[in-house]
Amino acid sequence: MDAIALRPAAVMRGAATRDALLDAAETLIADHGFSTPSHRMIAGQAGTHVALVNYHFGSKEMLFEAAVERRATRLNARWREALDDMRHRPTWSVGDVLNAWWLPFAQLDANNKDDLSWSNYLCTFARLASAPDGEAWYQRYFGVSDRDFHIALAEALPVAAREDVEAGFRYARSLFAEILLYRCGKTGGTCRPRGYREDDVERAMRFIENGLRGVAQTKH
Numbered sequence: 001m002d003a004i005a006l007r008p009a010a011v012m013r014g015a016a017t018r019d020a021l022l023d024a025a026e027t028l029i030a031d032h033g034f035s036t037p038s039h040r041m042i043a044g045q046a047g048t049h050v051a052l053v054n055y056h057f058g059s060k061e062m063l064f065e066a067a068v069e070r071r072a073t074r075l076n077a078r079w080r081e082a083l084d085d086m087r088h089r090p091t092w093s094v095g096d097v098l099n100a101w102w103l104p105f106a107q108l109d110a111n112n113k114d115d116l117s118w119s120n121y122l123c124t125f126a127r128l129a130s131a132p133d134g135e136a137w138y139q140r141y142f143g144v145s146d147r148d149f150h151i152a153l154a155e156a157l158p159v160a161a162r163e164d165v166e167a168g169f170r171y172a173r174s175l176f177a178e179i180l181l182y183r184c185g186k187t188g189g190t191c192r193p194r195g196y197r198e199d200d201v202e203r204a205m206r207f208i209e210n211g212l213r214g215v216a217q218t219k220h
Helices: 003-032 039-046 051-057 060-070 072-087 094-106 113-126 134-156 162-183 200-216
Strands: none
Touching (some): 003 060, 003 113, 039 051, 051 060, 060 072, 060 113, 060 134, 072 113, 072 134, 094 200, 162 200
């Protein structure tokens, strides 16, 4: 059999290995964060040779970025749909904007084996702030959606200063990421917050909404 005939099979094996490494990265980041997984842990999770991490991605960090990028289109599409649905309503509020951002995460079930890869991706997203290049990756792959939410919040809070809206949304994302990690079954901090309950998402929404409204009333 000549080399040309073998090439498609080799390409398919390479693509399968890349997917296995991306799946492994998602799983390990979701469970341990960005700092703990090593080349050897990733290769072991993927069932492949440790040298293939750098062979396919150049470095562990580039693999991690590729894992963040891989399903970003799906998450951005869900945010876009949520904002479009919101904007078709006769009226909407700051709370509606926050709920639109949270909507892709609202139905997360970490025990759903049918869509475990999506659950792992959302949990990886929740840990993004802890990555050394996390903010750069966030802006690179989610920056357009971030801007759309800033615009919607600014429309809901027309007297608020731009920098206050942007800061408020940053704080909201940080708090939601912590809550998301608890929903993932991971530890967002050193321990589960005392008194934490499942309806804390609704409390967080009200807390952030009122905080943003308070910012809008501040005189500059």
